[in-house]
Amino acid sequence: NEGSGEFQCPCHGSVYDRQGVLVAGPAPRPMDLMAIIPGEGGSITVDTGDITERAVYEPSQSTQIG
Numbered sequence: 001n002e003g004s005g006e007f008q009c010p011c012h013g014s015v016y017d018r019q020g021v022l023v024a025g026p027a028p029r030p031m032d033l034m035a036i037i038p039g040e041g042g043s044i045t046v047d048t049g050d051i052t053e054r055a056v057y058e059p060s061q062s063t064q065i066g
Contacts, residue, residue, distance in 0.1 A: 019057045030054055036063040 006023060007016045015024040020031035033054055035047035054061065 019062070021057045030057060033061055038063075 005018045007020075008014070009016070009027070012026055014022060014027035016031055017023055020033075022028075022030050033052040035050040037045040037047060039045060
């Protein structure tokens with residue numbers, strides 16, 4: 001939901017905030033992290049081969065772009 005800043009997983013219905021923190025289950029933990037690679041013209045690439053499972057959100061997990 002763009003207006004609320006939340007993402008609802010279409011597979012299992014869990015709701016996450018903008019940082020991927022679990023807001024409502026059934027998922028037991030936050031979303032996994034994936035490496036983000038900034039590109040030219042503001043594009044980004046998500047490296048789905050570099051996945052990190054996490055238990056909590058930490059500000060150091062955010063990617064600064066620009």
